[in-house]
Amino acid sequence: MIRTPLRYHRPRTPDEASALLVEHRGDVAVLGGGTQLLPQMNRDQVHVGHLVDLRGLGLRRIEVTDDQVVVEALVTYADVLLSRDLSRAAPHLRRVAHGVTGGRQIRNTGTLAGSACFAMPGSDMPAALVGIDAILRLHGPDGAREVRAADFYVDAFTTVLRPGEFVLAITIPRTAARTGYCKVKHSSGSWPIATATARRLDGSATVTLGSVHATPLHVDVSDLASNGPVDRAALADRVRSALPAPWTDVLAPGDYRARIAGVVAARAFSELEGVPA
Amino acid sequence: MTQSPPRPRPRDDGEATTPPPFAVTPEVDGDTAVDREPAPGRLHPLRRDGDLLLTGRAEFLDDIALPGLLHAAVLRSPHAHARVLRVDATAARQARGVRAVLAPEDADAQAAPLPAFFEPSIVGGKTSTFRILAGTKVTYVGEAVAAVAAETLADAEAALELIEVEYEVLPAVVDAEDALAPGAPLVFGEWGDNLLAVFPFAEGDAAAAVAAAPHRLSGELHTQRHHTAPMETRGYIASWDRAGRLTFWGSTQNPHPLRTNLSTVLGLPEDRIRVIATRLGGGFGHKFNGYAEEPLVCLLARAAGGPVKWVETRADALLVGAREFSHRFTVGYDDTGRILGIQDRVVGNIGALGSWGGWSMTFPAGMTFPGPYKVADYDIQSHAVVTNKAPWNGARGYGKETACLALERMVDLIAAERGLDPADVRRVNFIPEDEFPFWTAAKHLDSGNYAGALDKVLALSDYRGLRARQERARAGGRLFGIGLAFELTPEGGDFAGSFVRGYDTSTVRVYPSGAVTVLTGVTSPGTGNETSIAHLVASELGIPSEQVSVVQGDTDTCPYGFGNFTSRSLATGGAAAVLAAREIRDRMSGAAAALLDCAADDLRFADGNVTCVTVPTSSLSFAEVAETVYRRGLAAPGLDQPLLEVTRVDLPHNFHHVPDEQGRFSAYPSYPYSAHVAVVEVDAETGVVDLFEFHAVDDCGNVVSPRFVEGQLYGAISMGIGGALWEHQPYTTDGQPVATQFKHYLTPRAGDLPAIRLDSQHTPSPFTLLGTKGAGESGVGGGLAACVNAVNDALAPLGATAHHLPLNPPNVLAAIDAATNPGGAR
Structure with missing residues (x-):
């Protein structure tokens, strides 16, 4: 049960939301879908006196234009799965959303932006966003700013969000890039143990690994793909050397994640390149 | 609690359908794939309160x-x-x-x-x-x-x-072997050590038999702490x-x-x-x-x-513990795979002792040996060791699952070492069908046709076809595994001196309106035994099930009973209710004989009526007889037994508490068994196990409610699979439990399980009133052992064995690495 007195706020404008976040700095949390925050409050793992619910701001739109996809902060996984426009414009996002652990209740309530901000290593969204060059549109006391997903993550459960700032939307550039994806987990109830988003675009080749490190691990392997497919042995070496401190949680030790990171990366490329691992 | 009152079921023909005395399941009932018209009188009773449960209105x-x-x-x-x-x-x-x-x-x-x-x-x-x-x-x-x-x-x-x-x-101690080491911190200082008890189960001379055997092998098995969630x-x-x-x-x-x-x-x-x-x-x-x-x-x-x-x-x-066992075993056998001797040192890390009962699972963990096999010489020493983890409480399987796992691994290891088919090694070791009842050190086995159940599951799974598929998969470099398991599941235990008893009590009461209430000392964990008990009583009285209510769990109303454990309900409270109903029927027969001027032996209770078979027009409704007994009892000739309420006790008649001249005793009366086939593929690079087929054949004797038995098997097998592959409550070395939510403690979800295919065989118990055996635990050991055997079968081409559960990806990959890269870094 939530043990402490709690004040619920539902601001009408982004400025109002930022003002509340500044006013109650250190004693406030942003409520998105609440699938992480509320159980943690019930378990007495998060103690705040104020909740700022973003529902009053709308923020439920998915907007697809010629050059980008905009996913607003309160868009749920289910919204993504139901949007035909988004499926065409950002199929990778749909694919990742489909594999999110937790079943229908979580997909109906949990938000992509909420997961992005929670910055939990054992989750799907942070590395997926980094892997497709997503940009987070933030709103703060000094107005709006944009941060690349690759620059958003500081440490496990820590982002560059400043006091008073929150995510308004996620934008994804509509490039011609195709992606390959691989995810390993124990069972359908399991957090991801390792994910990889492989991407090739204009001669570059990158892989973004999730859940193997405190923050998404973006590895440039363009030099390994000069003549066709990415060299698998070199890829495994590159991934291994990029991963000095693998993430450990209750489900899997770091050495296991380090052991399979190269495999997961190779499989993501195999899917992308149509070449067996 | 009081079950909701019976609600009449609308009928087209306006007539009541009467079930048979009890529904001994015809073989066809086991085939869930067959969409059959229920034969008249073979209806599975409808689940009581199923509508409330399905619509979320049941009160917890x-x-x-x-x-x-x-x-x-x-x-x-x-x-x-x-x-x-x-x-x-x-x-x-x-x-x-x-x-x-x-x-x-x-x-x-x-x-x-x-x-x-x-x-x-x-x-x-x-x-x-x-x-x-x-x-x-x-x-x-x-x-x-x-x-x-x-x-x-x-x-x-x-x-x-x-x-x-x-x-x-x-200082805390969390590992059982550490706890047994000299100088270990003492959980209970006054004990002088951390050993609660050792339970020996032995016959013959295992050491000599193993030493003299043409072949022998040894191994270790470790099961993680996991519970029932x-x-x-x-x-x-x-x-x-x-x-x-x-x-x-x-x-x-x-x-x-x-x-x-x-x-x-x-x-x-x-x-x-x-x-x-x-x-x-x-x-x-x-x-x-x-x-x-x-x-x-x-x-x-x-x-x-x-x-x-x-x-x-x-x-x-998630604090409440269970099932953390280790085995160190040696088994001797001949060229055909026949087991000549077994030695197993079983250790249960029971956590700290408390007032909870789970420590006692170390008893059946040893007692269940040598399972379905005829082994003259064996020596099982089951140790209950205390540590600074939370205590155990009971967990479906109750230690029998660990005996199954150890035995079934031994059989598969023998088969692999001899180059024999694991099914054949089981066959040569089974207790023959004509040797029942069969004594072991601490079991008097009631009845069984083990080879029949094995044959049936091999047919159900197309075992030969599976082996052919495996050969093709292996030729392609894939790790394809088939795991057999045969599980013997002792049920219905009676522990005199405790409140864990093998008998129970039921009252049947008939009201003037003809409504019938059963008050019983057995309770339901949600499995639906109240439905089955009502069905049994209705069958005895020739009235619709809906006319019978069942009250359980209220100590002001029900006779003293021991509740729900060890799959005992039908063979105790259910049988007692049948006996009580029969006595009620006798009393009502006496009254009806006088009222209809018919010999009591010629009366038939069916379709809600009491009819004189010699003069079929001479008939009274069940309710008329009941009401007349209340209104005219002790006032009219022949109506001399007005009490339409009877309380009876029953139990499975196969307890042997006093050891015989050979020291043998049997605290469990009922021995259902089941045969299982699991099929997996292991990803050699990640250790991920994909369980994609599961087949099982169950024999729990006569069956009253086939759907409920199937439900128990689905659940128990799933529980065994969960324990084999994922479920784990890890502790830190200083004794902190790590899993605090279902994101940490991974139980299988629907998407993790294959469609479990079931068939059944029915070998009645000669010792229970209805020929039933327990039906609530079979499958935990079979699911566990079949999965572990399948994974090990898959890993065989690599020379790897995976004996540290759960067989989750990190543990499977560690097993692969240990075999393919011995001494390598990891």
Whole structure:
């Protein structure tokens, strides 16, 4: 049960939301879908006196234009799965959303932006966003700013969000890039143990690994793909050397994640390149 | 609890359908794929309250809302092992909404020590004294130290933070082998060691037989700590009336023994306590009685002057341990794979002993050997070792699953070493069908056709086809594994000296309207045995099932009974209800004979009527006979037995408590068995196991409700699969439990399980009234062992063995690495 007195706020404008976040700095949390925050409050793992619910701001739109996809902060996984426009414009996002652990209740309530901000290593969204060059549109006391997903993550459960700032939307550039994806987990109830988003675009080749490190691990392997497919042995070496401190949680030790990171990366490329691992 | 009253089922023809005396399942019932018209009289009884359950309207403990209900929270030890120096609850008493606070000294002043569910000293084990709140020493993280009742749960939890406890932390021991080592920290200082008990089960001379065998092999197996994870956690509500009478609602499997315990602990006459077992969302042994929170809510309610509810959190539920066993075994065998001798040192890490009963699972863990196999010489030593983990409570499988796992691994290892088919090795070792009843050291096996069940599962799974598919897959470099398992599941145990008994009691009562009520001492964990009991009684009386209500779990209403455990309900309470119904029928026959002027032997009870078979027009409805007995009994000729209420006791007639001249005894009366085939593919690069087929054939004797038996098998097999592949409560080396939520403790979800295909065989027990055997646990051991065997079969081309469970990806990859890269880094 939530043990402490709690004040619920539902601001009408982004400025109002930022003002509340500044006013109650250190004693406030942003409520998105609440699938992480509320159980943690019930378990007495998060103690705040104020909740700022973003529902009053709308923020439920998915907007697809010629050059980008905009996913607003309160868009749920289910919204993504139901949007035909988004499926065409950002199929990778749909694919990742489909594999999110937790079943229908979580997909109906949990938000992509909420997961992005929670910055939990054992989750799907942070590395997926980094892997497709997503940009987070933030709103703060000094107005709006944009941060690349690759620059958003500081440490496990820590982002560059400043006091008073929150995510308004996620934008994804509509490039011609195709992606390959691989995810390993124990069972359908399991957090991801390792994910990889492989991407090739204009001669570059990158892989973004999730859940193997405190923050998404973006590895440039363009030099390994000069003549066709990415060299698998070199890829495994590159991934291994990029991963000095693998993430450990209750489900899997770091050495296991380090052991399979190269495999997961190779499989993501195999899917992308149509070449067996 | 009181089941909802029977509701008449609308009928097209306006006539009642009468089931047969009992529905011995025809073979066709086992085939779930066949969409069949139920034959007349072979209807599976409709699940009682199924509509309420499916629409979310069934009432569970947490739905009970008494006026002025207060909420309890429990302060638990953060240390695995510590002396409690001081508990100061002064500040908590002043906190918002708080109505009562209990420190250890408060509880000690008002309550006696907790009675053990299973007192170890009855079987020669060590023991200790357990209090509601630990005031001198804590022996595990999570042991209750203080408690609060407040107007809201939030206030109660907040007040816990104001209770100051001073601990002197002591060294903790969490590994069983460490606990047995000299100089280990002692969980109970007065014991001198950490060994609760050793249970030996032996026949012949195992050491000599193994030494003389043409071949022998040795191995180790380790099962992780995992438990049953019921969907509904435990919960209790206590309410005192102004006259000092206590009403207690509990999500419990044993309402009557719980009442006896409350009487003992609270010093209150037993007849001043009413315990009501609520509808359960799963029991599995997790809800055996004997927990400190049971009397604790009573003390809090008395101190607060209002009813108090406590509901177990998921983190608290995950503390309750089970199934952490290790085996070190040697087995000797001949060229054909025939087992000549088995030695197994079984060690159960039972956590700290408490008042909970789970430590006793180390007994069937040894007793179940040598399973379905005929082995003249074996020596099983089962050790119960205490550590500073939370105690065990009962867990479906009850230690029998670990015996199954060990035996079935031995058989597969023998087959692999000899180059034999694992099915053939099982076949040469089975106890032959014509040798039943069959004695082992501690079992009198009732009946069995083991080869028949094995053949049936091989056919069901197209075993030959599977082996051909495996050959092709292996040729392609894939790790394709097929795992067989044959599980013997002792059921219905009777432990004289405890309240875990092998008999039970039922009352059948007929009202003037013809309505029938069964009051029984057996309870349901949610499996539907009330439906089956109603069906049985209705069959005896020739009336529709809907005319029979079943009341369970209310100690004010029901005869004293032992509740729900060891798959006992039908062979005890169900059989007792049948006997009572037969006596009722005899009494009503006497009356009807006089009323119809017909010989009692010529009366037929069917279709809601009592009919004279010699003069078919001479008939009365069942209700007319009942009403006439009430209105004219002792006043009309022949109506000389007006009491239409009978109470009977029954049990499976296969207990052998007094050892025979060879020292053999049998505390379990009923021996269902099941045969299993699991098919997996292992990803060699990640260790991920994909379980994609599962087949099982079950034989639990005669079956009353085939759908319920299937439901039990689906659940038990899933539980076994979960234990084989994922479920784990890890502890840190200093004794902190790591899994606190279902994101940490991975139970299988629907998407993780293949479509489990079932078939059945029916070999009646000659010792139970209806020929039934227990049907609630078969599948846990089979699911576990078949999966472990399948993974090991898949890894065989790599020369790897995976004997450290769970076989989750990290552990499987470690097993692969150990074989393919010995001494390599990892």
